Amino acid sequence: MSTQDGNNAVENTPAPKSDKQMRAVRFHGKEDLRFEDIEEPKCGAGQIKIVPAWCGICGTDLHEYMGGPNLCPTTPHPITGENVPLTFGHEFAGRIEELGEGVSESWKVGDRVVVQPIIYDGDCGACQDGLINCCTNNGFIGLSGWGGGLAEHIVVPEYAVYPLPNNVPLDVAALVEPLAVGWHAVNISPFKPTDSVLVLGGGPIGLAVVQALRARGCPQIFVSEVSAMRKQYASDFGAHIVLDPTKEDIVARCRELCGGSGVHVAFDCAGVQQGMDQAILAVRARGTLVNIAIWDKHVKLWPNDFNFRERGYMGVATYVKGDYEEVIKAISDGRLDKCHKMITKRIELDQVLDEGFMTLINGTFSDEQNLDRDIGDTY
Amino acid sequence: MAVPGQVATDSSAKPMRAARFYGKEEIQIKDDIPRPVCGEGQIKVEPAFVGICGTDLHEYLGGPNFSPTSPHPVTNEQCPITIGHEFSGTVKEIGKGVSDKFRVGQKVVVQPTVYCASCGACKVGAENACSSGGFIGLSGAGGGMSEEVVMPEISIMALPPNIDLDVGALVEPLAVAWHAVDASPIADIKEPKCLVMGGGPIGLAVIQVLNARGAKLVICSEVAKKRQEFATEFGAHHVVDPSKEDVVARSLEICGGVNGPDIVFDCAGVPASVKASCNAVKSRGTVVNVAIFEKEIPFNPMWLTFREANYKSVLGYQRKDYLGVLDALGKGTIKPASMITGKIKMQDLVKEGYMPLIHEKDKHVKILVDMKASM
Numbered sequence A: 001m002s003t004q005d006g007n008n009a010v011e012n013t014p015a016p017k018s019d020k021q022m023r024a025v026r027f028h029g030k031e032d033l034r035f036e037d038i039e040e041p042k043c044g045a046g047q048i049k050i051v052p053a054w055c056g057i058c059g060t061d062l063h064e065y066m067g068g069p070n071l072c073p074t075t076p077h078p079i080t081g082e083n084v085p086l087t088f089g090h091e092f093a094g095r096i097e098e099l100g101e102g103v104s105e106s107w108k109v110g111d112r113v114v115v116q117p118i119i120y121d122g123d124c125g126a127c128q129d130g131l132i133n134c135c136t137n138n139g140f141i142g143l144s145g146w147g148g149g150l151a152e153h154i155v156v157p158e159y160a161v162y163p164l165p166n167n168v169p170l171d172v173a174a175l176v177e178p179l180a181v182g183w184h185a186v187n188i189s190p191f192k193p194t195d196s197v198l199v200l201g202g203g204p205i206g207l208a209v210v211q212a213l214r215a216r217g218c219p220q221i222f223v224s225e226v227s228a229m230r231k232q233y234a235s236d237f238g239a240h241i242v243l244d245p246t247k248e249d250i251v252a253r254c255r256e257l258c259g260g261s262g263v264h265v266a267f268d269c270a271g272v273q274q275g276m277d278q279a280i281l282a283v284r285a286r287g288t289l290v291n292i293a294i295w296d297k298h299v300k301l302w303p304n305d306f307n308f309r310e311r312g313y314m315g316v317a318t319y320v321k322g323d324y325e326e327v328i329k330a331i332s333d334g335r336l337d338k339c340h341k342m343i344t345k346r347i348e349l350d351q352v353l354d355e356g357f358m359t360l361i362n363g364t365f366s367d368e369q370n371l372d373r374d375i376g377d378t379y
Numbered sequence B: 001m002a003v004p005g006q007v008a009t010d011s012s013a014k015p016m017r018a019a020r021f022y023g024k025e026e027i028q029i030k031d032d033i034p035r036p037v038c039g040e041g042q043i044k045v046e047p048a049f050v051g052i053c054g055t056d057l058h059e060y061l062g063g064p065n066f067s068p069t070s071p072h073p074v075t076n077e078q079c080p081i082t083i084g085h086e087f088s089g090t091v092k093e094i095g096k097g098v099s100d101k102f103r104v105g106q107k108v109v110v111q112p113t114v115y116c117a118s119c120g121a122c123k124v125g126a127e128n129a130c131s132s133g134g135f136i137g138l139s140g141a142g143g144g145m146s147e148e149v150v151m152p153e154i155s156i157m158a159l160p161p162n163i164d165l166d167v168g169a170l171v172e173p174l175a176v177a178w179h180a181v182d183a184s185p186i187a188d189i190k191e192p193k194c195l196v197m198g199g200g201p202i203g204l205a206v207i208q209v210l211n212a213r214g215a216k217l218v219i220c221s222e223v224a225k226k227r228q229e230f231a232t233e234f235g236a237h238h239v240v241d242p243s244k245e246d247v248v249a250r251s252l253e254i255c256g257g258v259n260g261p262d263i264v265f266d267c268a269g270v271p272a273s274v275k276a277s278c279n280a281v282k283s284r285g286t287v288v289n290v291a292i293f294e295k296e297i298p299f300n301p302m303w304l305t306f307r308e309a310n311y312k313s314v315l316g317y318q319r320k321d322y323l324g325v326l327d328a329l330g331k332g333t334i335k336p337a338s339m340i341t342g343k344i345k346m347q348d349l350v351k352e353g354y355m356p357l358i359h360e361k362d363k364h365v366k367i368l369v370d371m372k373a374s375m
């Protein structure tokens, strides 16, 4: 595995070029996604070559497609040196096809693995503190270069690869990424196992938070959501009470459900002003609102709502080392036993645009987590 | 138990003198205010020095905001109310059932927090976050600018013998700072590096408490020249002028160039200070907001989210914070006497107290009303 101290200059060397071609789904710019032939990467020293089996399409991918490039670099990324067009896919699992020189003896060709897509430099202030998710130069495999899961092959540094236990199938392993976001948020929040919690939003991330809370035995999980289908998902995945902000007074309901005082912690997985306003007031004195949502605009904040009850606000970003291992273990030992239900559709690589993106964007099927079938079976 | 902010009055006793707030730009010195009765578990204090605070000015200029215009749930009073929540004094009378720690004539300070003692916050000892809380001097039940104040024993604390009564009036703003520093993760950080936004009375109090609590580095960001000098005098190691320099870049550089400050205290309370605080703090660091805002501000959750930083707000103080400050004063780890930039009589409150604080804000930190000289 890579060194956690010192920079990643060696580990972050791009994979060598080859003259072979492969199929990949690449993002060229706003509403321009192409299924095309690109150069197949070779496996360099310290790297592992993987055949992706299943890859999820995420809200960030849709965002880039509809209004980007936002996160995807248009000038060379400081670590990968790449910019659009870039291969998509950061939520994926697959099998090892080749091992580069110098990687640990513990890996074998054919091993079933999942990729933790954070790209980091290893030497900025945040990285020195172990916060690779806050790296000033950070990026993601599948968004910032080094290929992505929506391709026939990918080469990544050894540090990005995590082994899967035998009882975790490859399709479920593609859910580790979104689950890790929710898991990490619960981990670094002040949540204690007896606390009452409000989750804003029943999308994939809201549902990941609900499952992480359920895995820890949270006795009171409330979800605020408007869409009928997502309300149903929220209760299927473990919410005790699902609230509808268009019909109910969220603040009053949370207080009432918590003996008058409000929830201990709220997680904002919605990212809308009205929800944030409600969540602040739904949190009890000294409670915390945890933001996971990505906002593209400023909000209006009334800081005195924090002062008079000494409430706190914190941001969380993706996951750090340790979260992937914990999520994989929790799937394996059954604490995240409902997560496979997040898969609502399976498609082939050549159907990504028509069947994947369009389904999610138009909401004709559902707006849940979807998986794209690549070559290879699941077990 | 006696509830802080509930006090009986005696209409048969000779009335007393007090400064009263009636509403926007209206303060009167009255001689017909009923005296409080020192009941069971309570102590009667004769105020000695009373600080004038930004909140008092706010009420005067644009209030009543904080001061109740309908009966306050605990004090049952509404404007006009007696002014003064930052004060020291001497014990004048001791109620039945009060412990033998107190004696008449003793120098004390009063924690002015009004709380119901029965809500969720009060039950967990967070009296400052009480859902019907307030302060004597702002919410009724008397105030420092009067001849007598009655509070329960729990709200009264002895001033160390080596500390003068005028310095005692500074315990309240220092307790705000102590509470803010206590709410920050300072105790868990090795060699904490801190940034304080604003060098007003609260910012200066935070600077002093940070030094008393072992901060390795204290940076202050302040626009006013005179206040920059105060910041240095009270222990800021570096002063940054946000009108001339980029606070975020400068504080990163001062902290060594790798990570920004571990903790940022916002004691300025303007949109620019909120943004700079959130952008200056290191990853997983904490912004402690002490400021009270007058309106909504633009805020971007992404300022905190990409660096997993925390933002928390604090309000007032708890008894532990008063005790912390009193202990530090006794030991000499905080020496705040030069925060006192003027002493006046109560009859000159507006002319010599409020006006200089409003119009020559930079020159002053604290103006105290000398109560003995006012009677």
Ligand SMILES: NC(=O)c1ccc[n+]([C@@H]2O[C@H](COP(=O)([O-])OP(=O)(O)OC[C@H]3O[C@@H](n4cnc5c(N)ncnc54)[C@H](O)[C@@H]3O)[C@@H](O)[C@H]2O)c1
Binding pocket: A307, B053, B054, B055, B176, B197, B198, B199, B200, B201, B202, B203, B204, B221, B222, B223, B224, B227, B242, B267, B268, B269, B270, B272, B273, B289, B290, B291, B292, B293, B314, B315, B316, B317
């Ligand atoms: N939370 C509490 O319990 C509590 C208690 C008392 C006071 N307060 C609040 O604390 C705040 C500070 O109180 P104060 O009496 O020191 O107020 P103040 O107005 O005297 O001090 C604020 C200082 O900030 C400076 N400033 C303005 N813009 C700035 C910027 N962009 N960057 C850095 N500095 C800037 C000003 O020049 C001023 O010196 C106020 O909002 C007050 O209401 C809170």
Ligand SMILES: [Zn+2]
Binding pocket: A120, A121, A122, A123, A124, A125, A126, A127, A128, A132, A134, A135, A136, A137, A138
């Ligand atoms: Zn880094």
Ligand SMILES: [Zn+2]
Binding pocket: B053, B054, B055, B085, B086, B172, B173
């Ligand atoms: Zn004050």
Ligand SMILES: [Zn+2]
Binding pocket: B115, B116, B117, B118, B119, B120, B121, B122, B123, B129, B130, B131, B132, B133
């Ligand atoms: Zn209370």
